[in-house]
Amino acid sequence: MLLLPILVSLIAAFNCVAGLKRFDLNITIDEINPDCSNYNGKMLLANHQLPGPTIAVEEGERVQITVRNFLPPTQLSNVTGAGSNDVAVHFHGIRQYGSSHADGVPFLTQHPIPPGGEFTHDFYVVNQAGTYFYHAHVGLSEQTLFGPFIIHSREEKQLEKYPEHIISLSEWWHVSRTAFEEYVLGPEFKFIPEAHSILINGRTLYNTDQPSAIPSASSPQKKSEDAGTDCAGYTVFEVDRGKTYRLRIIGASTFRTIGFGIAHHDLTIIEVDGELVKPYTVSFLEVSPGQRFSVLVHTFHLPRDYTIGTDRRWAEDVSQISNGMAILRYKTNDNTYNTKPVFKLPVNRPSFPLINSPHWIWSNLEPLYGTDPIVNRLPSRTVKLRGTDSKTSTGETRWFINDVAFMEPKRPILMDIVQNKRRSPLSASALANGYDPYLGTYPLYHYEIVDFVLQSTHIPGEPCRSHPWHTHGHSHWEIAHGSGEYDESKHGNIRNIPHPIQKDVTLVYPNIDFQDETLNGTLRTGFVGCGWSKIRILADNPGIWAMHCHNAPHMLMGMMIALEESPELISRHLSSQ
Ligand SMILES: *[C@@H]1O[C@H](CO)[C@@H](O)[C@H](O)[C@H]1NC(C)=O
Numbered sequence: 001m002l003l004l005p006i007l008v009s010l011i012a013a014f015n016c017v018a019g020l021k022r023f024d025l026n027i028t029i030d031e032i033n034p035d036c037s038n039y040n041g042k043m044l045l046a047n048h049q050l051p052g053p054t055i056a057v058e059e060g061e062r063v064q065i066t067v068r069n070f071l072p073p074t075q076l077s078n079v080t081g082a083g084s085n086d087v088a089v090h091f092h093g094i095r096q097y098g099s100s101h102a103d104g105v106p107f108l109t110q111h112p113i114p115p116g117g118e119f120t121h122d123f124y125v126v127n128q129a130g131t132y133f134y135h136a137h138v139g140l141s142e143q144t145l146f147g148p149f150i151i152h153s154r155e156e157k158q159l160e161k162y163p164e165h166i167i168s169l170s171e172w173w174h175v176s177r178t179a180f181e182e183y184v185l186g187p188e189f190k191f192i193p194e195a196h197s198i199l200i201n202g203r204t205l206y207n208t209d210q211p212s213a214i215p216s217a218s219s220p221q222k223k224s225e226d227a228g229t230d231c232a233g234y235t236v237f238e239v240d241r242g243k244t245y246r247l248r249i250i251g252a253s254t255f256r257t258i259g260f261g262i263a264h265h266d267l268t269i270i271e272v273d274g275e276l277v278k279p280y281t282v283s284f285l286e287v288s289p290g291q292r293f294s295v296l297v298h299t300f301h302l303p304r305d306y307t308i309g310t311d312r313r314w315a316e317d318v319s320q321i322s323n324g325m326a327i328l329r330y331k332t333n334d335n336t337y338n339t340k341p342v343f344k345l346p347v348n349r350p351s352f353p354l355i356n357s358p359h360w361i362w363s364n365l366e367p368l369y370g371t372d373p374i375v376n377r378l379p380s381r382t383v384k385l386r387g388t389d390s391k392t393s394t395g396e397t398r399w400f401i402n403d404v405a406f407m408e409p410k411r412p413i414l415m416d417i418v419q420n421k422r423r424s425p426l427s428a429s430a431l432a433n434g435y436d437p438y439l440g441t442y443p444l445y446h447y448e449i450v451d452f453v454l455q456s457t458h459i460p461g462e463p464c465r466s467h468p469w470h471t472h473g474h475s476h477w478e479i480a481h482g483s484g485e486y487d488e489s490k491h492g493n494i495r496n497i498p499h500p501i502q503k504d505v506t507l508v509y510p511n512i513d514f515q516d517e518t519l520n521g522t523l524r525t526g527f528v529g530c531g532w533s534k535i536r537i538l539a540d541n542p543g544i545w546a547m548h549c550h551n552a553p554h555m556l557m558g559m560m561i562a563l564e565e566s567p568e569l570i571s572r573h574l575s576s577q
């Protein structure tokens with residue numbers, strides 16, 4: 001009797017017609033306590049799950065995903081932009097060739113979905129495979145609204161001999177989403193608070209040793225580890241001894257770059273952001289918000305539990321220690337051992353280097369099938385995007401890209417293009433720093449090669465922040481990086497990444513050039529460059545594409561631009577969406 005409704009909802013959730021896969025993402029606000037603390041948070045979830053359900057498709061398939069907003073009407077916040085119950089879901093790293101309308105970015109590609117509304121994303125998955133994810137793109141709701149998106153392909157078939165686990169890393173604050181958004185967008189903002197917990201597949205145990213969240217907010221008391229019967233304990237990943245596993249690691253954090261390691265086990269990287277790379281073995285991963293890795297892990301040790309651990313990387317003035325833990329468990333024949341929730345970890349922990357070193361092992365990675373010759377071509381243009389943070393006249397902190405903090409347009413840009421309500425972008429030669437001030441976008445012209453220099457800055461004496469930049473509609477090649485301030489005449493020809501790989505997130509590392517910091521022996525007072533990366537995009541995908549820092553509070557504070565790519569080639573025959 002009970003089976004029928006379960007079957008019906010399973011069929012509804014994963015309805016498959018030949019070559020077409022359908023999925024539902026029903027968005028609700030649920031009360032959850034993923035780290036077994038005394039804090040219950042009301043957060044957005046997809047299909048009541050944290051992480052949301054895994055979407056798995058074959059390369060070449062058509063995908064229809066219906067997102068339904070079951071949230072109550074928004075109660076207006078006194079801080080503009082905070083606390084909205086609108087929903088939008090973005091499919092991160094999915095190129096959306098010819099389907100910009102399915103990209104899920106409010107006011108760029110669609111109206112946000114209001115409470116009670118729904119939107120069906122309809123697109124083909126072409127020319128890519130590997131590990132992706134989906135996440136919300138409104139306010140900070142992506143903290144808990146995310147889930148894996150896996151694309152299988154013929155090219156990847158050889159890897160299917162490996163059994164696999166999907167591991168999503170995320171953060172959990174003991175703070176309501178609305179209060180967090182108000183704090184970030186309002187005049188009280190000082191710095192982004194540390195998460196109380198780092199979660200592995202939506203779970204861990206809270207640890208009072210963590211730094212407190214929003215300054216002045218009191219931290220809740222730790223619950224005794226085995227007190228709560230509803231506490232699921234640490235996530236356990238079961239493996240058989242003597243095999244090779246593929247672990248797909250998804251960086252679903254919204255603030256920190258997270259170190260990831262497994263005690264006594266090396267990780268062999270084989271995929272980054274959907275690109276297969278030559279096997280490269282590391283003892284730990286640096287996973288920035290939005291990044292994904294596949295690693296191979298060999299299970300040749302003694303059969304017992306091994307700690308999967310995390311730490312905070314590039315966290316200046318903050319403890320690196322993280323309570324985000326899980327278990328890698330070699331299976332035994334003891335069933336009770338295998339089913340009891342786990343509250344205690346093995347003594348041995350993975351170790352992480354205490355010193356951060358910029359660019360980690362990025363320059364050592366190499367595409368499995370050779371480097372794309374495009375990385376050796378001359379760019380059509382180079383556009384420098386310089387990020388600065390300062391207070392507005394009303395006291396709110398905003399991030400500016402070349403002096404503009406991103407503001408959502410009133411109507412979706414794509415809709416205006418399709419309805420012929422928007423003028424064409426200026427010609428490339430008329431743009432200053434690549435920007436069209438009337439349209440509020442960065443135009444791209446069909447098939448040009450554009451290099452973007454992502455320039456971080458700080459005020460000397462203050463921290464230099466890391467920024468994980470993400471490109472929608474495109475993967476990019478990081479072709480160079482450096483310290484201090486990029487200067488085209490001095491650094492334009494630098495190519496210090498031997499075999500650039502295609503990825504969709506590039507972390508711009510804090511990389512201070514100490515000679516730049518002072519003038520006549522005293523600290524300079526204005527913004528000084530503190531690290532840059534140069535990424536290359538081929539404009540082969542007409543559409544409206546967000547390009548932004550994947551640190552969600554930074555993005556919310558304005559660290560985003562919109563690429564307006566070949567609008568004359570965008571189909572005028574899109575459905576009423
Ligand atoms: C999502 O909601 C719709 C409408 O209520 C329902 O028909 C469908 O079964 C739900 N899907 C899931 C996966 O819960």
Ligand SMILES: *[C@@H]1O[C@H](CO)[C@@H](O)[C@H](O)[C@H]1NC(C)=O
Pocket residue numbers: 078079182186187
């Ligand atoms: C908004 O309201 C909250 C609670 O009602 C209050 O704590 C906060 O100071 C207010 N913020 C502004 C900018 O008025």
Ligand SMILES: *[C@@H]1O[C@H](CO)[C@@H](O)[C@H](O)[C@H]1NC(C)=O
Pocket residue numbers: 519520
């Ligand atoms: C720095 O020193 C030089 C030479 O000593 C002087 O000409 C210049 O004005 C000084 N600059 C500042 C900002 O003090």
Ligand SMILES: [Cu+2]
Pocket residue numbers: 466467468549550551554555559
């Ligand atoms: Cu940022």
